[in-house]
Amino acid sequence: MAATAEAPPATAPVRRGLPLRRLSGLAAAVALLRLAGEAYWVVFGTNFHAVLPGRIYRCAQPSAASLNRMVADQGIRTIVNLRGSCDPFDWYLDEARTAHRHNTCLEDISFSAGRLPSVPEVRRLILVLERTPYPIVLHCRRGADRTGLAAAMALLLTTETTVRDARRQLGWRFGHVALGRAAQLDQFLDFYQDWLTAEGKAHSQDAFRHWVLNDYCPGGYWSELALAQPPPTAVSVSEPTALHLRVHNASLRPWLLRPQWTAGVHLGCMIYDDQDRLVDVVKSGLRDEEILPGESTDFTVAVPPLRQPGRYRLQMDMVDERQCWFYQTGSQPLEMELIVRE
Secondary structure, three states: OOOOOOOOOOOOOOOOOHHHHHHHHHHHHHHHHHHHHHHHHHHOOOOOEEEEOOOEEEEOOOOHHHHHHHHHHHOOOEEEEOEOOOOOOHHHHHHHHHHHHOOOEEEEOEOOOOOOOOHHHHHHHHHHHHHOOOOEEEEOOOOOOHHHHHHHHHHHHHOOOOHHHHHHHOOHHHOOOOOHHHHHHHHHHHHHHHHHHHHOOOOOHHHHHHHHHHHOOOOOOOEEEEEOOOOOOEEEOOOOEEEEEEEEEOOOOOEEEOOOOOOOEEEEEEEEOOOOOEEEEEEEOOOOEEEOOOOEEEEEEEEOOOOOOEEEEEEEEEEEOOOEEHHHHOOOOEEEEEEEEO
């Protein structure tokens, strides 16, 4: 009788890939938790980061306790406050007292989170970065927008960092999102890159310093104003006044004038009394027109009758209705005095 072959013993099916799937899921969960923790740190925490370890740091508005830790742990010798001098707000007084207690420098720079930095303030930041003792910490309110731009400038001025790498300081990693008004800050580095291209230069610390101190222009927000006709020196309380101005577009971009009060670029006239109280704001240029860089146009400002006799100060400036008055970027407004008599 022929022997029959024995069937091989049954084996349990091999579950290939299951541990790998579990490992991938665990890694994804850990990454998600780390991302959530980092987002919480950026939005609700101190948003503290080393830009250049041992030399440059950045953070959100620090408390007195946070500043104490920074001085102790990082040896901070200069605090660069990008919110400007804000006396008598409590946060500013706490910061000033803490800096004084540690014999630490406090430098106030006025940047905006929603528009290009003004020419005087960006030049002042360069001088502070060159002359201040290090290590330094840069901060604004959230440590995202203004701080990101200042950190990028610090790298371009003091290291061999490329423009591309410096841009990373203005990134979502630190809470900056280039949308809406905050996107204005990203244009600062665009203007620098355009200048390098136009001049046929490569980035260097010296090139960046020269551009900021001599050639930086805040986009489309730069004008030169002059009276086209001699203004009256005095008027009566019942008499309106017409002022004729010639305005030159000295900026990098066209001005789009629009007839709507809340859209486009206009000429505005702010009227202050002898107590420096704002009395009225009138506007001119409510028309459809495009003024290219290098071109000039004429405006007539109709100042209404000022019912109270006295001395009035008139400040005339261009304004982009969705961004800012030009003087906020450092452009020079035109001022004059008007005497109103009985």
